Amino acid sequence: FAKDNGEGTQTFNIMQNNVQKESSIVDYLSPGQSTTYSANAYYVGKIGGLNVDFNTDYYWYGKKQWMDLHEMVFDEYRQAETEKSDVCSYRNNRNSLLASKLVLSIPLLNGTFSLGGEYSHVNRRSHYQVDPEVVDNEKEKVKESMTSAFVDYSRRFGQLTM
Structure with a gap:
């Protein structure tokens, strides 16, 4: 379990032909x-x-993050605040x-007979929400599974293994 916290202020200057036209100040807070x-x-x-021969692995990761932005845009030419917005x-x-993965093997007819299989499953869910709706909200689900099986027989004939 981990806490992720970020906060700060960003300043942007918009230039046109080397003349500052606009400046923007963004304050943000991002706990997660x-x-x-x-x-x-x-x-x-x-x-x-x-x-x-058997092995299995499981991994789970989850993250929740909020971000609050407060932006003020200042028109340098008119010397006036032109826009103010709050985005969460x-x-x-x-x-x-x-x-x-599972592999089973037994000695058979002076060789080795093996059979086995592998399985993997990935599940990913992502949800992104913005208020007010500056951009579209996003919901995404990805489920992916893979299964494979194999059969193998190997035997040595002198220096040759088949």
Whole structure:
């Protein structure tokens, strides 16, 4: 768990033909928090005559962040404030990953017979919201899974392995 805090002031000067036309001052405050979890489990060994190679990983990350902006724009030519705006935004991201692999092998006919598989799953959710609606709000979901399986037989013939 982590706290992320940012605050400050940014000053911008808009120039045209080396003459300052406008200046802008932005005050911002951006508190946030993030959380990360991870786990790993594995087993490499034998169960009876069966060789087992298994591993799995899990990872989760989440972050929430707010940002408040207060902007004042000043027209240098007219010597007047031309625009004032307050913008509040919120972002919430969550990501997770699960990945596993299993290989089982046994001695067979002077060689080794193996079979196994892999699996992975990724889940990502992102939400971005702005008030007042200066830009469109954004909601995004990505889910991705991958599964594979394999079978293998290998045997040595003198110096040659097939």
